[in-house]
Amino acid sequence: MEKLPPKKNFSEWYHELIQRAEIMDVRYPVKGLYVWYPFGFRIRKSVYGILREIMDREHEEVYFPALIPETELGKEGEHIKGFENEVYWVTHGGKDELDVKLALRPTSETAMYPMFRLWIRSHADLPLRVYQVVNTFRYETKHTRPLIRLREITSFKEAHTIHATFEDAEEQVRKAVAYYREFYDRLAIPYLICKRPEWDKFPGAVYTIAFDTVMPDGKTLQIGTVHNLGDNFARTFDITYETPDGEHSFAYQTCYGISERCIAALISVHGDDLGLVLPFEVSPVQVVVIPVLYKGREGEVLRVAREIGEELKKYRVVVDESEERPGAKYYRWELRGAAVRIEVGPREVEEGTAVVSFRDEKRKFKVEKEKIPEMIEQWGEEMRERLYIRALNSMKEKIVLCESLDEVESHVRNGVVFTYLCDSERCGERLDEFGSVLGEVIESPVSFEGEGRCVVCGKEGKLNAVARTY
RNA sequence: GGGGCCGUGGGGUAGCCUGGUGAUCCUGCGGCGUUCGGGACGCCGUGACCCGAGUUCAAAUCUCGGCGGCCCCA
Numbered sequence: 001m002e003k004l005p006p007k008k009n010f011s012e013w014y015h016e017l018i019q020r021a022e023i024m025d026v027r028y029p030v031k032g033l034y035v036w037y038p039f040g041f042r043i044r045k046s047v048y049g050i051l052r053e054i055m056d057r058e059h060e061e062v063y064f065p066a067l068i069p070e071t072e073l074g075k076e077g078e079h080i081k082g083f084e085n086e087v088y089w090v091t092h093g094g095k096d097e098l099d100v101k102l103a104l105r106p107t108s109e110t111a112m113y114p115m116f117r118l119w120i121r122s123h124a125d126l127p128l129r130v131y132q133v134v135n136t137f138r139y140e141t142k143h144t145r146p147l148i149r150l151r152e153i154t155s156f157k158e159a160h161t162i163h164a165t166f167e168d169a170e171e172q173v174r175k176a177v178a179y180y181r182e183f184y185d186r187l188a189i190p191y192l193i194c195k196r197p198e199w200d201k202f203p204g205a206v207y208t209i210a211f212d213t214v215m216p217d218g219k220t221l222q223i224g225t226v227h228n229l230g231d232n233f234a235r236t237f238d239i240t241y242e243t244p245d246g247e248h249s250f251a252y253q254t255c256y257g258i259s260e261r262c263i264a265a266l267i268s269v270h271g272d273d274l275g276l277v278l279p280f281e282v283s284p285v286q287v288v289v290i291p292v293l294y295k296g297r298e299g300e301v302l303r304v305a306r307e308i309g310e311e312l313k314k315y316r317v318v319v320d321e322s323e324e325r326p327g328a329k330y331y332r333w334e335l336r337g338a339a340v341r342i343e344v345g346p347r348e349v350e351e352g353t354a355v356v357s358f359r360d361e362k363r364k365f366k367v368e369k370e371k372i373p374e375m376i377e378q379w380g381e382e383m384r385e386r387l388y389i390r391a392l393n394s395m396k397e398k399i400v401l402c403e404s405l406d407e408v409e410s411h412v413r414n415g416v417v418f419t420y421l422c423d424s425e426r427c428g429e430r431l432d433e434f435g436s437v438l439g440e441v442i443e444s445p446v447s448f449e450g451e452g453r454c455v456v457c458g459k460e461g462k463l464n465a466v467a468r469t470y
Numbered sequence: 471g472g473g474g475c476c477g478u479g480g481g482g483u484a485g486c487c488u489g490g491u492g493a494u495c496c497u498g499c500g501g502c503g504u505u506c507g508g509g510a511c512g513c514c515g516u517g518a519c520c521c522g523a524g525u526u527c528a529a530a531u532c533u534c535g536g537c538g539g540c541c542c543c544a
Contacts, residue, residue: 292506
């Protein structure tokens with residue numbers, strides 16, 4: 001097996017790793033569409049398992065159609081303006097042209113909200129909280145990249161909620177942010193939380209809060225968004241409810257989403273020159289047992305290796321009985337991000353021990369064989385903590401506070417710039433020349449004063465993040 | 471939005487400028503044997519010129535178009 005390109009050549013590394021670790025097959029003959037390999041799909045399954053577990057606490061899972069009639073998609077003015085250039089249209093059924101064109105959903109507000117209008121009658125129907133995990137389509141014209149910029153987003157988890165009052169919607173936004181925090185904490189992925197500037201919010205929203213993580217090359221990746229929609233969509237789609245005293249009132253809505261970019265972040269943030277590094281909880285191979293086979297000793301070694309595998313069967317375990325030499329097996333499973341490796345050879349069989357090592361460390365150590373099952377969980381959690389600290393430190397290194405436009409211009413090439421910015425779109429546009437304004441910093445691993453002089457015009461400004469983005 | 475580069479076995483490549491050889495090398499994959507504590511070795515086998523049109527006696531190589539990929543600038 002050939003070596004992977006070093007991670008410092010991030011683009012190359014990412015592309016090769018995705019293919020070689022069998023996450024996505026990038027050879028599908030349509031731009032921007034990729035195939036999930038079985039191995040990649042197992043990562044997706046465990047990551048989305050966590051997301052579903054979190055969502056299921058107070059949302060119901062639903063499924064809405066992928067096709068949206070043009071008449072509904074076009075109702076909300078700002079919304080359609082934001083998406084019209086990237087919508088795929090279904091124009092024909094067989095040979096007949098359709099009377100009303102059908103859009104492949106770029107997102108599902110306009111599929112859901114006409115139905116919510118029928119579902120919501122009274123205050124007793126509120127709040128309504130649902131989510132779905134679906135594919136969405138966007139005709140991307142820039143470079144597409146597996147898991148990051150797609151024409152078919154295959155794994156869009158979108159939640160939609162409806163409330164009686166703006167304050168209730170505000171409260172839901174806070175909860176959604178907390179859910180996403182928990183999700184990314186479990187994946188050991190650090191993030192910035194920003195309030196997107198007015199000109200970059202979700203089309204149709206009152207405001208947008210976004211999670212961004214920092215990739216190895218210093219560009220940021222948006223990995224989650226939370227939108228307070230106010231009553232904008234309720235007014236467009238006529239979603240009203242009857243209050244306890246018989247009045248009719250428009251409802252207030254939120255929506256928030258996470259796509260397979262969370263998996264792109266997982267791979268990019270933790271991976272190393274040898275391949276995938278995945279937290280124990282989501283690795284498709286949580287434990288790999290490697291028997292070290294010597295001529296004449298194969299039987300006993302294999303027997304013990306299988307025993308260990310059997311005792312750990314509540315985890316995702318592989319006992320690698322293939323004919324390769326141990327070294328080749330180590331590299332193979334390191335590429336695939338097996339979290340814990342257990343080696344058993346003739347020596348260990350005699351001692352009743354095994355050699356244990358973790359994917360994120362060079363260290364190897366001996367453990368009594370019987371102790372392994374009770375230690376696994378703890379090792380997994382310790383590994384998650386190590387990964388998180390390492391990722392956090394590397395993110396902190398890439399954030400710099402800048403107090404002049406020259407500094408912004410030079411630093412944004414290598415990472416994230418924090419600087420002060422007033423509310424004017426003009427000043428924002430000036431910064432957008434260097435990268436993208438991510439917005440007002442709400443939460444960050446690096447803290448600076450929240451207010452200062454706008455780096456462009458010198459008026460009162462707030463702490464904002466600027467970065468090159470994916 | 472503008473510009474540039476590229477498409478060769480499963481992956482990565484040489485060859486293309488200057489048309490003509492049995493299309494190069496690494497890797498992977500299958501088989502056999504000797505091995506096995508960080509990418510073993512030997513032997514055998516497998517497998518490619520993106521698609522279409524054109525120029526030509528002859529096209530991986532030249533021209534045009536399509537599709538796909540990468541990079542730079544705004």
